[in-house]
Amino acid sequence: MTLPDPDDPAAAAAAAAVHEDAFVEKVQDGVVQEKARDGVVQEVQDDGNDDGGNPRNKVALAPGHSLMDWIRLGNSGQDLTGVGGRLLDVGPEQLARHNTRADAWLAIRGNVYNVTPYMNFHPGGVEELEKGIGKDATKLFSEVHAWVNFESILKKCLVGRYRPRTADSSPSSASPSEKVLGDGLGAFLASREEKERHQAARDAPFKAPKRKLRWDWYEQEERGSIVLYCQTSEPSVKVALGEDNKNLKIEVRENGEQCSLNFILENTIDWPVRVIQIPNSSKVELQLKKTVAANWKKLGQTSLDSEQENNGSDSLSKFYSKMKVSNVFPVNYNTNILALSFLDKSLCTTPVGHHIRVRTFIEGQEVDRCYTPITRSLVDPPSEEDQTYIYIMVKEYKEGLLSSWLAKRPQESIIEVSSCEGSFRTSCLANRQELYLFAAGTGFTPMVGVINWARKLMKGKCTKISLLFFNRTEKDILWRDELDKLALKDSRFTVTHVLSEADETWAGMRGRVNGEMLSAHLPKRSPATDPKYFTFVCGPTAFSQLTGGLLKVMGFSDEDYHCFQVSAMLWIRLLQLVFTSSVVNMSIASVILCAREFDGRSI
Ligand code: HEM
Numbered sequence: 001m002t003l004p005d006p007d008d009p010a011a012a013a014a015a016a017a018v019h020e021d022a023f024v025e026k027v028q029d030g031v032v033q034e035k036a037r038d039g040v041v042q043e044v045q046d047d048g049n050d051d052g053g054n055p056r057n058k059v060a061l062a063p064g065h066s067l068m069d070w071i072r073l074g075n076s077g078q079d080l081t082g083v084g085g086r087l088l089d090v091g092p093e094q095l096a097r098h099n100t101r102a103d104a105w106l107a108i109r110g111n112v113y114n115v116t117p118y119m120n121f122h123p124g125g126v127e128e129l130e131k132g133i134g135k136d137a138t139k140l141f142s143e144v145h146a147w148v149n150f151e152s153i154l155k156k157c158l159v160g161r162y163r164p165r166t167a168d169s170s171p172s173s174a175s176p177s178e179k180v181l182g183d184g185l186g187a188f189l190a191s192r193e194e195k196e197r198h199q200a201a202r203d204a205p206f207k208a209p210k211r212k213l214r215w216d217w218y219e220q221e222e223r224g225s226i227v228l229y230c231q232t233s234e235p236s237v238k239v240a241l242g243e244d245n246k247n248l249k250i251e252v253r254e255n256g257e258q259c260s261l262n263f264i265l266e267n268t269i270d271w272p273v274r275v276i277q278i279p280n281s282s283k284v285e286l287q288l289k290k291t292v293a294a295n296w297k298k299l300g301q302t303s304l305d306s307e308q309e310n311n312g313s314d315s316l317s318k319f320y321s322k323m324k325v326s327n328v329f330p331v332n333y334n335t336n337i338l339a340l341s342f343l344d345k346s347l348c349t350t351p352v353g354h355h356i357r358v359r360t361f362i363e364g365q366e367v368d369r370c371y372t373p374i375t376r377s378l379v380d381p382p383s384e385e386d387q388t389y390i391y392i393m394v395k396e397y398k399e400g401l402l403s404s405w406l407a408k409r410p411q412e413s414i415i416e417v418s419s420c421e422g423s424f425r426t427s428c429l430a431n432r433q434e435l436y437l438f439a440a441g442t443g444f445t446p447m448v449g450v451i452n453w454a455r456k457l458m459k460g461k462c463t464k465i466s467l468l469f470f471n472r473t474e475k476d477i478l479w480r481d482e483l484d485k486l487a488l489k490d491s492r493f494t495v496t497h498v499l500s501e502a503d504e505t506w507a508g509m510r511g512r513v514n515g516e517m518l519s520a521h522l523p524k525r526s527p528a529t530d531p532k533y534f535t536f537v538c539g540p541t542a543f544s545q546l547t548g549g550l551l552k553v554m555g556f557s558d559e560d561y562h563c564f565q566v567s568a569m570l571w572i573r574l575l576q577l578v579f580t581s582s583v584v585n586m587s588i589a590s591v592i593l594c595a596r597e598f599d600g601r602s603i
Contacts, residue, residue, distance in 0.1 A: 059125035074156040088160035099134025107162035213259035234351035236420035241345040266296040320416040354422030378482040440470040440539025535561035
């Protein structure tokens with residue numbers, strides 16, 4: 001078996017998913033604990049050897065045809081369906097016409113896949129796979145290896161739904177997602193009885209939603225997984241488990257909408273739930289660990305509601321949860337990392353480049369500030385960040401109401417934290433190979449997520465991550481150690497420090513951002529003719545405006561750079577603050593000071 005590269009979480013996560021967790025239990029330090037089908041856990045050294053002794057009928061695959069290679073091919077953007085990605089309703093006759101090695105379709109559990117590109121990747125060999133083509137191969141497939149997660153392995157080869165009573169295929173009038181999911185769990189369930197039970201559980205009475213959050217689930221004896229089919233690859237997902245360990249609430253926020261799912265689970269689960277964003281897809285998997293190993297047959301009772309965010313303060317206030325400052329890690333003389341944890345069994349995920357709001361009441365006044373969550377470390381961000389914590393970097397501003405309040409707070413202080421917000425979409429980085437980051441002061445914090453994301457998920461594609469980091473003095477440089485260590489560890493990453501008020505001992509670059517600095521830092525190629533590189537900007541507003549303006553002059557279009565900025569929403573909130581009676585005594589000046597606290601940008 002080819003083991004996932006532990007440094008490539010995209011591939012590793014996908015590899016774990018395709019094995020449905022049946023085997024790969026843990027990948028750590030190159031040692032995999034492989035759980036055999038009889039439940040015995042054995043340690044296997046990752047020696048890169050693909051055959052592992054070949055205890056069964058697996059064939060030796062040609063070089064370049066490992067599971068990892070297949071995942072890469074799937075992520076390459078090539079159309080592996082052969083039908084342009086349209087979803088078809090396929091009847092037996094049409095299926096039977098695709099019965100050659102060069103044009104091979106098969107149906108498994110209600111879905112039709114084009115397995116032509118998978119032929120040479122099939123661990124059981126081409127001849128074996130050929131036995132199932134041109135027909136409904138569900139029985140054959142289950143007899144040989146019912147545990148194989150075909151849905152995940154072949155997801156990029158999906159042709160459509162199998163309609164045994166349909167003579168011809170036609171593009172169905174149902175929406176693509178309806179067709180992919182069909183009756184949801186049906187794709188996963190072998191017995192009709194089970195299917196009906198699950199259907200009943202899913203159709204349990206709930207408030208009619210404006211937009212349905214589609215989901216599926218599957219289970220093993222010890223675990224269950226809920227798969228959410230979101231609209232984007234950057235949903236913010238919040239999960240809460242009730243005191244009874246059975247009441248599970250899921251909130252998904254994306255595209256300005258929030259959808260909620262509430263389950264009363266069939267039985268109790270252990271906290272925490274693990275939330276896994278399947279790389280390069282809009283699928284999110286919630287992994288549940290059952291308190292007592294048993295087959296549940298159904299997930300439980302559900303209710304579902306969805307609401308359109310109306311940009312109003314009422315709607316916003318719903319997204320605040322109480323969190324406590326669990327730990328404080330000093331960064332430099334005026335900046336700390338705060339580890340925030342929920343008071344109850346809740347967690348939330350943070351899409352790259354998105355931010356949260358921290359809110360509290362100081363002397364009766366509501367103070368609200370945006371922070372971009374970071375990872376605890378830049379050099380070794382945990383591959384599985386503990387999602388029950390949110391880490392924020394807080395710089396103390398003397399005149400900043402919230403930051404100076406936070407700086408004085410001992411551990412265990414309680415604050416309110418919103419769900420994530422933001423407009424950044426990683427899709428703008430598709431096919432980019434080089435990233436150039438321009439940050440000033442705490443404008444560096446959104447870059448942490450970008451750097452982590454590029455290192456993990458653009459592996460193989462991203463060849464350069466170059467940060468030009470502006471600060472006043474040496475002691476103001478945030479995470480200097482981490483940045484230097486990362487530059488040593490990862491040859492793709494470089495950091496250049498620029499100081500505006502350096503003392504005479506400073507041998508590095510000096511000054512404020514200007515056109516010369518940017519051109520020296522960027523490739524000589526024009527972004528118009530070479531769209532392989534992308535630029536991020538974040539810092540005080542004056543810095544961002546100047547840098548953005550210079551980039552435009554240099555030929556960068558809006559598609560070639562992203563500026564993390566104060567959102568329009570923050571301005572709306574600030575104006576609301578000025579005009580609401582609760583802060584009638586708050587001067588416009590102090591509101592502006594609040595706004596200034598947005599990641600340190602001055603306004
Ligand atoms: C329906 C016709 C198929 C037949 C007759 C067949 C046959 C086989 C055989 C004989 C093996 C070696 C089994 C062993 O480990 O002893 C195998 C392994 C495997 N097949 Fe298939 N296969 C079929 C379809 C598929 C499909 C459609 C997929 C894609 C999802 C697939 C994925 C795999 C995987 C991942 C393994 C390795 C399993 C492991 O490591 O435990 N097979 N297959």
